[in-house]
Amino acid sequence: MSYGPKPWHQTNWDFRAAFNFMFGSAGAGLLVAAALSGASGNALRAEMLLGMALIGAGLVSVWFEIGRPLRAMNVGFNPFTSWMTRESYAAGLVFALGLAAAGFASQPLALAAAFAALVFAYCQGRILQAAKGIPAWRVPALIWLVLTTALAEGAGLFVALAAVFDAPARGALAYVSLALIARAFAWSIYRGGAAKIALRAALAVLDRSGKILIQFGTIAPLALLLAAWFAPDAARILVLLAGIAALATGWQFKFVLITRAAYNQGFALPHLPVRGTR
């Protein structure tokens, strides 16, 4: 049975919140990719600073959305149950370790910052999953989709940047390939979970976005990376395109997830009132 009024799209979080998830995960993923790449010197510095700048841009974006921006520090008051508080702590740790890593061009510190960035991305997944009012968000598998999307976006950005300056190392190409496959796998599991609880309207939107994620965000970049393997002359441009595709499709998915697929729970009566004759 279905009862009205029908669920409607949430109006509380808009593109500014979406930017936090888009920039935050790309920044976190870039920090991980940079740390794992073994980059050193100015290359490490630049990548760490760019990753932190992206995370910072996401947080600034969401700061513009909150009603009382001057009280923003209150976000840190509930580490016991709120994933938003934990995200803010993780962000603090990322900036502290990331700045130290950039300052000293230190690989161990970069690895520590990458771990904090992973925690940050995980917190972002948990933030969405804890929103019980939005069926498409409270799917448990969304946590892993957000995490793998962060890795794929960051890896995409990393190889794209690397391709601008030089031919990326094969290890980096293998890493981005794995991240893309993991993201596609996580999408498939998430879609299965969403089918059980999300609204049809939300599923329709997610499917369109998921199709882009798979076709242009997984198959196309993997094909480009494979082509780059066999065509060294065109490798840099092919890798650049693959990286951009990995990043852009992840961002479009997050944007859709927050601003298009977030239908609320609506209301439902398991029983209708029994009045008069039975």
Place this chain on the structure above:
Amino acid sequence: MTRWAMVADLRRCVGCQTCTASCRQANATPPEVQWRRVLDMEVGEYPAVKRAFVPVGCMHCDEPPCMHVCPSTATKKRADGIVTIDYDLCIGCSYCAVACPYQARYKTDRASFAYGIATPSEEQGFDPKRLAVATKCTFCVERIDAGLAKGLKPGIDPEATPACVNSCITQTLSFGDIEDPRSNVSQLLAENQTFRMHEELGTGPGFYYIWDKKDGEKT
């Protein structure tokens, strides 16, 4: 121990929205903010259509998702089950609003009044602390506390009872302590079949809906 709860008898509600109007007057909520709403729900195809009027609002849950997600600890649950918001702590992030499965929370960024300029009544009730932060039904907690301090009984004495319950013309809404087996609400729950909204989510709403008598009491 006390656990304040509300009971709505769906067989009685006529959808007059008096509770909504009463809540708005008592709590001075701005236009488009209705802490107590009455949904007009239809089901079926003509001619087999059924209709129900369903009062909704904050369910004052046992496990409030809004409280768990709140990063500032502005949302709290009292020992008596009432979920409150500290307007001085809230940062207006709206995380609670997306976490609430009952769409019970509102955020109004700027002052607005029914006729543009504030009426004397709106002026009196206007609270700038409520701007740009989350707001919701409080079960008229100030009335309850003030009533209790005077030795009154919430749910029985109107002065200590939520405004929506007082105003209900069909006695659809009842309020009381479900931990007290002799209370009005405990008796209603004992005599009738009830459900709670979205119970499967594990929030433990403190708002019960009566939909029929219990089997043994049917005529």
